[in-house]
Amino acid sequence: MTENNQQSCCSPERSSHEKNIHTSEQHFKKNDTFNKADMIFIPGGQFEMGDSFDEGFTQDGERPVREVEVSSFYIDPYAVTNKSFQAFVEDTNYITETEKFGWSFVFYQLVNIDKVELVAPAHQWWLPVKDAYWYQPEGRGSSIENRMDHPVIHVTWNDAIAYCKWAGKRLPTEAEWEYAARGGLIKKRYPWGNELTPNGEHRCNIWQGEFPIHNDKEDGYFSTAPVDAFLPNGYGLYNVSGNVWEWCADWFDAKYDYGIVKDPNGPKTGVARSMRGGSYLCHHSYCNRYRVAARSSNTPDSSSGNTGFRCVADAR
Numbered sequence: 001m002t003e004n005n006q007q008s009c010c011s012p013e014r015s016s017h018e019k020n021i022h023t024s025e026q027h028f029k030k031n032d033t034f035n036k037a038d039m040i041f042i043p044g045g046q047f048e049m050g051d052s053f054d055e056g057f058t059q060d061g062e063r064p065v066r067e068v069e070v071s072s073f074y075i076d077p078y079a080v081t082n083k084s085f086q087a088f089v090e091d092t093n094y095i096t097e098t099e100k101f102g103w104s105f106v107f108y109q110l111v112n113i114d115k116v117e118l119v120a121p122a123h124q125w126w127l128p129v130k131d132a133y134w135y136q137p138e139g140r141g142s143s144i145e146n147r148m149d150h151p152v153i154h155v156t157w158n159d160a161i162a163y164c165k166w167a168g169k170r171l172p173t174e175a176e177w178e179y180a181a182r183g184g185l186i187k188k189r190y191p192w193g194n195e196l197t198p199n200g201e202h203r204c205n206i207w208q209g210e211f212p213i214h215n216d217k218e219d220g221y222f223s224t225a226p227v228d229a230f231l232p233n234g235y236g237l238y239n240v241s242g243n244v245w246e247w248c249a250d251w252f253d254a255k256y257d258y259g260i261v262k263d264p265n266g267p268k269t270g271v272a273r274s275m276r277g278g279s280y281l282c283h284h285s286y287c288n289r290y291r292v293a294a295r296s297s298n299t300p301d302s303s304s305g306n307t308g309f310r311c312v313a314d315a316r
């Protein structure tokens with residue numbers, strides 16, 4: 001593994017292909033009636049945030065490990081599903097930012113290259129596919145019909161924020177995400193412990209085999225899995241590691257502000273938003289970012305077939 005692998009298997013950036021479009025903010029009546037009984041209460045406390053093994057990429061800023069305090073909050077056990085996102089769109093007629101751009105990045109093995117239209121040349125294994133949206137993730141002719149319980153994908157950070165506003169929720173800070181993802185374990189590598197496949201059992205949806213050529217699918221999934229696949233962590237969260245990247249609220253900076261020890265919420269400004277957890281494309285030979293301390297980022301108008309989100313809510 002080299003430092004040059006950077007974020008290529010993680011998620012590609014839209015701005016390398018196209019300038020930002022103007023997206024006017026849409027206002028929704030806030031839904032205050034969501035049921036906290038469907039969420040998990042995470043009691044506040046202190047934890048050791050960051051990479052205790054010194055095995056992350058230096059440029060990601062996973063270190064040093066520092067003690068961080070997080071206030072109590074509620075978190076969804078699952079990433080937002082296609083079913084939930086559809087309910088949001090039906091209620092608000094929301095048009096995703098991705099639809100306004102007219103395309104999104106799809107992993108090359110998920111489409112028939114002769115049948116889709118590309119808006120730009122391929123970017124490594126990412127194809128900028130015309131009309132690839134949340135409801136037709138591989139472009140025109142595809143559908144989510146048999147994937148309603150899979151995580152919504154092809155949503156930008158701005159789209160995620162719009163959904164959160166509608167749901168009366170918000171995106172987690174990186175500190176909240178990592179605290180919840182650790183499931184109460186201390187300084188472990190994964191949400192379930194230090195071994196990737198304890199007793200040979202797969203605990204998350206990542207890539208097995210030779211990336212990006214051959215995926216053995218030993219974990220059962222080539223692309224996204226249902227949000228409740230695999231065992232949950234100690235707090236009851238599913239698929240924090242793998243499946244899809246999850247947008248966080250914070251601006252990303254490799255120089256995380258280690259000075260704030262209570263409820264840190266990232267830099268004041270930035271160019272990219274934090275993402276956590278890794279996706280079905282992650283493989284140790286390339287990015288190893290399905291560890292619970294791993295960090296990544298993308299510009300808030302970027303979208304891809306392996307990025308979604310999960311919501312939190314204040315306990316107050």
Ligand SMILES: [Ca+2]
Pocket residue numbers: 205206207208217218219220221222223280
């Ligand atoms: Ca897999």
Ligand SMILES: [Ca+2]
Pocket residue numbers: 239240241242243244245246276277278
């Ligand atoms: Ca995930």
Ligand SMILES: [Cu+2]
Pocket residue numbers: 009010011278279281282283287288289
């Ligand atoms: Cu990755």
